[in-house]
Amino acid sequence: MEIFILAFFALGYLVLAGADIGVGMLLPYLGRTSGERRETIAAIAPFFLGNEVWLVATAGVLVGLFPKLEGDLMAAHYSLVVVLLLSWVIRDMGLWLRGRVSGPRWWSLWDGAIVAGSWGLALSWGLLLSDVLLGMSGPLALLPALALAALFATHGLAFAALRLRGTLRERAAVLSGGASEVRTLALTAAAVAVVGVLAGLRLPLEAGTSGALLAPVILVMMPPLVASQAWVWWTFRHRVSGPSYL
């Protein structure tokens, strides 16, 4: 039961946030002008906050249900997790702050933060998963890390193709061509999930002792949590038709 809960939130994070990380990575490709970039950001703006909470929940599950694994995993990859967190912070700040001031230099600064943060996040995840999955670390681990970053980017393209319109939509469809946008997104999402599952299988998933109390509570919480997210997905199901609040 504990493992199911952990997998649910961790995979939820990888699939959902993987898409908005990918869009952030390809921001300079998707949006060539500042206006285009703002519209590209509108594709992920209503979602990124709701997506990253899946990782916060995953951390909560780890500390509550797998306290030993949490400590081992994070302390063993100390500097990598620090870089991951810094990338996350810088990227989020880019998204929040970009629209706060009008001016090309301000926009470029935070566009840069979004792109650098997204790449930092994707590569840190790549390195972390390479170590867990393949036992690889050091410079050679950059190869699988780059492969995973490419997967996030592809997933981001698939998401962007579904959300954007016009030229931006065409750019996002560069890899998928005329294929169905929904099916492409399902495919990239499945690929991301598979990586997550494989990494999970390699982890020493030894649950702690508070599951008897905690696991049923979390299981009961899951449907309302998913429903709250579904409300977001439903509200913003249409294509972006212009810049958003951010």
Place this chain on the structure above:
Amino acid sequence: MLLGMETVELARLQFALTAGAHFLFVALTLGLATLVALLQTRATFGRDPVHQAMTRFWGQLYIINYAMGIVTGLVMEFQLGLSWSGLTKFAGNAFGSALALETMMAFFVEATFLGLWIFGWNKLNRWAHLTLIWVVTLTAYASAFWIMVANGFLQHPVGHRVQDGVLHLGDFGAMVANPAALVAFGHILSGALVVAGFFMAGVSAYHLRRRTAEQDFFRKSLRVGITVALPATLVTATFGGIAFQTLQPAKSAAWVGNAGRMAEAQAEMVALHGPGDYLPPVAWVQSGAMTMLILFALMFFFAGLSFLLMLFRPVVRGLRIWHWLLTAMIPVPFVAMLGGWIFREMGRQPWAVYGLLTTAEAMSPVSAGQMRFSVIAFTSVFAVLIVINYWLLARAARRGPAGVTLGDRPIEAAVPVATF
């Protein structure tokens, strides 16, 4: 300076700076969310354009502040596993439940609905939109509650059992009903309302002093701010007073500076845990508590005086020295909050889990080099971001309701197409 510090000192510094930064932002978030929810309730029922404008203006300041609260909170949560894996391994099976429930029952819903509230403006039904801000506010309270349950456990562990050298969950009800958690929760919640009340009053006073066009808007906001700040100050003090009765013996002895009682507390700990220094740093404990108490007195008298002054409309419009003082008071509750936090946490030292696990034992096996790297990296990134965010907050506050972009248009309105 960093080179001379031990790894555990660096880890403590890192956590203290992250938690301190987080606290500055979440205190305002928690209080301001409440005020924005109240304003939006009036705006939704009354449909008064002034109330609607107030919701948007204070809502915008709330969001600017919120973003920084999230990113510092993320880093804090992950630091538990990163720097303090000794703590999570030893006590995660007990107090980790509170942290897990915080993410599930509070933050997950709070952040999801906040996104809907921001981006769904003018898109969702106005009653649904009002419900969202209330859910965001209540889940923010729930978040603070579960965090204080976790912190209360570290201060005064109850509801656990010891088996195989680590802690396990025993009586969950006892852990949740821990007075060290509940009293602190009440103290912090009301303290957050003090922060937000003074913030709202201070920003409004700035505009009244500057004779901004929206007189009515800021007169009303000033009234809301002071009306909340005065009773909240009293409630905060009441919970604080109760909390003084539940202090650990060593913290209490350090606070009053009673050498006899400190020696007694030390001897008691030595008898239980063997030789060692079991006393908290007295100077930190005393200066943290004194800062909090002196500033409480200042805030209480100033809020009381302001409450009387605000009853006279010409004074609200024209007493510029009072306007100036109100604005100058904005940082005071923040400093008091940090003082109280230093008192509570420094006074717990040298324990991570009081009487069960020392802070040194709670450390992860991390090298000094790694720790220095992360302290420098987090501190410099956060320092820059805090300056930028406070600058933006001040800028948005100064610009007034005219500069608000939150909810200023239908978010995904159809682009008008020329048909001629």
